[in-house]
Amino acid sequence: MIEKLKSLNKKISRNAYTILKDRYFLKDGEGNYLEDSWEQIARRISRHVSSAEINYIKDEKEIKRIEEIYFNLINSRVFLPNSPTIFNTGKAIDREVFQKNSEDMTLQDYKKIYDSRSKHNMLSACFVVPMDDSMNGIFESVKQSAMIMKYGGGVGYDFSVLRPKGSSIAGTGGKSSGPISFMHVFNTSASTIEQGGARRAAQMAVLKYNHPDVLDFIKAKKDNNGNSVLNYFNISVDIDDIEDFKNSLENDTEIKLKHDISDRKGNIKAEELLKIISENAWRSGDPGLLFLGKHNQYYAMSEHTPVSATNPCGEEPLPPFGSCNLGSIDISKLIDIIDIGNPFSDSQRLFEEIIYWCTRFLDDVIDINVYPLKEIDEISKDQRFIGLGIMGMADTLYKKEISYSSEEGRKFMANATAALAYFSHVSSSKLAKERGNFPSFEKSKYKDGFIPMPLLEDEYDEFIKEWNSKIREHFKNEAKHFKRNVQTNTIAPTGSISNIADTSSGIEPNFMLAYIRYMTDKEGKKVPLPYINNILINKLNSHLTENLEAKIIDSGTIQNIEEIDENLKKVFVTSMDIKPIDHLLAQHVIQSYLDASCSKTINMPNEITVEEVYDIYKKSFDLNIKGITIYRDGSLQTQVLTANKEK
Ligand code: UDP
Structure with missing residues (x-):
């Protein structure tokens, strides 16, 4: 495997190097660079993370071998962990141990790294913190999220817990100012934090569709031009009960707006609510929709710790105090040597091997991670969420000369994701045999042969039929007894890491x-x-x-x-050449194989109408979609990329 990875080593582009220099090379206290090459970063990450292996292996040679595997996966840029792992590994740890030749590494050296971990070595990108309907609770969450964002994590919250604006407050006899006013507090807090000294903080606010303040929430960012109102937030309306919503749409009945601890009530027709959501999303991209009911349906621990929100970009649903570390495989590099998605090809063995090592890497990250809060440490180790994904989808389709918008393109996307899902779950079970199940396994739905993803129909494609049968077999037999991680796959935006890898981001078409x-x-x-x-x-x-x-x-x-x-x-x-419906169908086939979720934007041309946005939202209810974000070209002044403009 290592030789094959080495054969993919390519010179890093000027663009990628600039990003590394800007944000990822380690610096000393005075701001002097301690690194100047990707190879040094790859060594730092692989040595730091492989030191977690001392929990399981006492053989020095074997740990060195694993370090070499991780190093080659990262150095070839076939696999990249999420940004916090890239900029926080090795931080505030004696440099000497990272500069040693591999042959000279000893068990003591790995132990030294493991033991010198500190709060600076926070390696995960995704978090959800709880919200409590009390001043104390709200400001506790502000503090908790500040700690997470400071070290590079993104945070999501369910604001539905908070009583609506105008509800009585027993203690003071006053009236509550409502969830939206508190979102501004979180926004201000986030605005003062520069994540890991390297990037802006990011947050996700969720509110249920039947919360009495839902209309204020939908309009909360209406005056945002990308730079002002609640600009450290993505916002999503959670339609957790899709059936209730669809019934109300079909029968033209009203949804009851209510909250457990408030007498504020209201009614709104589902159609009107969806229209207002569509209008606002048409204007500014916000809000998105989230279907947490579906998320819980496919989450093996939902009966004990239901997910309450997602991370800022929407790909990782988590319970309160949940966290997940992500990593992405660049399939556009691998497509030169692996027939990705073809279950009958011998080259799948190499894909499986690569996925096993990436899964193991992410599982090691859980052990070596220094979590910002005790509660997060506990739940992360109890359920061991990891999010292995792919990037480079668009570039892979270019290489294969298949259109993103075609049925053939969708089949490829479905097959590639099915392969990822299958191999990552098989790897997680293999790890469980070596290291034990995640501690809460006995309480999970896996015990009953649960399949954590919807799957496409067998008739969809002959390859899909084969993947489905492998997946069903796995959950019916092996996963009932062995599972190291409650969730294993997520497709991240890979906003920065795809640039480092010189590939297209996540599953998105090129902009x-x-x-x-x-x-x-x-x-x-x-x-x-x-x-x-x-x-x-x-x-x-x-x-x-x-x-x-x-x-x-x-x-x-x-x-x-x-x-x-x-x-x-x-x-x-490109994104704008693809019809909105083709964006949606791509998301549908891909999400059919993910136990967590994926980051995807339904890009639309500037001239699209509000009604067309409405129709796309409505279609998403009946597909394997767990959330939807739309963006109309030109609707935000601070759009990241426009043709031939400064980036
Ligand atoms: N994220 C964040 N701030 C950012 C970008 C990302 O907190 O500026 C978090 C957020 O949870 C997001 C996740 O990192 O959903 C993954 O984003 P992405 O894949 O773009 O990150 P990368 O690893 O490429 O930096």
Whole structure:
């Protein structure tokens, strides 16, 4: 395996190097760089994380072997852990042990790393903290989330717990100011925190669709231009009871708005509520919808610790005090050597092996992690959530010359995700045999042969039929007895790590095929760096003239460029070239195989109507979708990328 990974080693791009220098190279107390190459980072991460192996292995050679495997997975950029693991491993630990030659490492060295962990070594990206309907409880949550965000984690909360605005407060005889007013407190707190000294804090606020303040919540970000109101929040309305909502839509009846500890009540027709949600999302991208009922349906511990919110980007549902560390495999690199998604191909063995080691890596992270709160430490170790995902989907489809919008594209996406789900679950069971089940396993639904994902119909595709049968067999037999992690797969946005890996992000189409990134040089001058998708460059080959390059950079897409071949146009689609329904169907097939969730935006052209947004939301109720986020091109002034503009 290692030799195969080495064969994929490619020179890191200037773009990736700039990001590393900006945010990931370790610095000393005075701000001097202690690192200047990806290889050094890969060594630091792999050595730090493999030191968790001392809990299970006493053989020095074996731990060194595992360190080498982790190192090669990361150094080749085939596998990247989430950002907190990249910038927090090795922090505040004696440098010497990371500079040693691999041959010279001893058990004591690994033990030294393990024992010198401190609060600086917080390695997870996703958290949910509880909310309590009391001043004490609310400000306790503010403090807890501040601690998490400080070290690089994103936090989600269920604000539905808070009584609606205008409810009586027994202690003071006054009236409550309601969940939205408290969200501003969390926003201000987040605005003062720079995560891990490297990035902005991020939060998710959830409110149930039948909370009496739901309309205020939906409009809470209406004046946001990306830079102002509640700008450290994504917000999602939780339609936890989809059947109730659909009934109300079909029968034109009213939803009762209510809260356990308040006499404030109200009614609203589901259709009207969904229209208001659609209007606001059309205007500013917020709110999204979340279906926590479905999340709980596929969560093996929902009867004991139901999930109450997701992390900021929506891919990881968690119970209060839950946390998850993520990692992503770049399938666009592996597609050169593995027939990904084909269950009958011999090359699956290599995919399985890679997934086993990535799963083991993430499981090690749980042990070596230093959690910001005791309660988080407990639940994380009790259920051992990990989120292994894939990135580079769009680039892989380019390489395979399949369109993201086609049935063939969807089949590939479904098969690739099914392979991920199957192998990661098999790996988790294998780890359980070596290390034991997650402590709460006996209480989980796995005991009854539970399958934590919806699956597509067998008839969908012959490969899917094969994956389904493997998955069913696994949960019917093996997983009843062995499971190391309550959840194993999640597809993250990979906003930063996909740039480090020089690949397309998560399962998203590329936003643009070409753009100019402006870098500031030492003299403070802005230097334009033209970027064109590498795979497109290879495909265009000698046809790529300077003139054509300029045209592609100018529009970001190739759809309107006459001299480009029609077949190439079908394959090299960007987010905005893809119809909203095709975005939704991609999410549907992918989410059919995930036990957690995925980060996906249904991108829409600027001219889309509110009614079309409404229709997309409505369609999502009947698909294997656990949440939905839409974005209309140009609706936020501070959109991250526009064609030929500064990034
Ligand atoms: N996240 C965060 N702040 C950020 C970006 C991400 O807290 O600025 C958290 C958040 O929970 C998000 C998760 O990290 O859902 C994964 O995001 P992404 O994959 O983009 O992170 P990366 O590992 O690429 O930095």
